[in-house]
Ligand code: SF4
């Protein structure tokens with residue numbers, strides 16, 4: 078049984094309160110033993126798309142990073158470039174976006190490195206023994222780090238139901254080509270009656286796969302690689318995934334990518350999940366979103382499966398119902414947890430240790 082440390086927080090807690098809770102979790106879990114002198118420590122985080130407000134804030138993690146640096150190692154904040162056309166599709170825009178949200182060396186004392194390089198070509202194949210993949214593509218600057226600390230803001234997700242530690246490992250450590258492979262089964266379809274021909278989906282499609290003619294958006298299926306961005310973008314819910322159950326292969330591929338991200342880092346990974354300002358959609362959405370439930374707290378574990386399972390259980394307890402499943406009934410988020418467990422990535426059985 079894996080241990081998950083949990084520190085509750087109330088709504089609108091100050092950055093000071095949150096950062097001290099994060100530090101207490103780090104100490105309670107004994108994460109400092111992971112980091113060795115002169116070792117590279119990849120601190121995986123999502124900097125938040127432009128206009129997003131739910132993401133993890135830099136002030137929350139400053140004392141944590143200071144504590145890691147006491148081990149005389151070399152931590153850096155990191156993420157990989159996105160499939161969709163936002164502010165994080167190449168390393169220059171991505172770095173500018175990170176700085177705009179306050180993730181600067183001046184504020185945090187550690188650099189930001191986009192792990193898959195300028196145009197997302199900096200990656201390697203990692204062999205795994207999965208059901209859908211025998212190898213996965215992982216960004217080199219994460220792969221080449223000695224240890225990995227994964228900071229995940231928990232959200233719902235339009236294609237996978239939920240995103241937390243497993244998804245952060247899987248999509249977050251993969252280059253754009255690896256993200257594309259994970260989305261291979263997603264097939265968007267336009268509902269012509271709902272489409273207002275506003276053109277917003279065209280702006281966000283990374284493949285120029287959408288055009289408007291005869292008064293409706295039309296998708297070129299040869300060009301589309303299923304990133305799902307148009308589904309998330311349309312304000313009129315005019316684009317849906319046309320094949321039922323595509324969330325299952327997507328989530329299974331995700332779990333296998335997560336396995337590849339931690340390969341050869343046994344005993345060198347740790348995870349924090351932030352159950353703060355939990356939103357229906359992820360931090361890639363370029364707008365402020367309302368939270369779907371009150372703030373719950375922060376979790377820490379060495380086990381990405383256990384921490385995600387505990388996260389879900391706490392969400393259900395807080396909301397009095399399976400709030401994520403209710404939001405995304407067609408995308409059963411439990412697939413990613415079950416598949417990750419079947420691969421040996423971690424355990425769904427956990428012991429919750431409260432840290433005040
Ligand atoms: S964003 Fe939606 S409404 Fe606008 S063109 Fe695309 S499908 Fe149609």
Ligand code: SF4
Nearest residue numbers: 282301302304305307
């Ligand atoms: S049409 Fe395909 S490639 Fe373009 S945004 Fe939609 S899912 Fe992504």
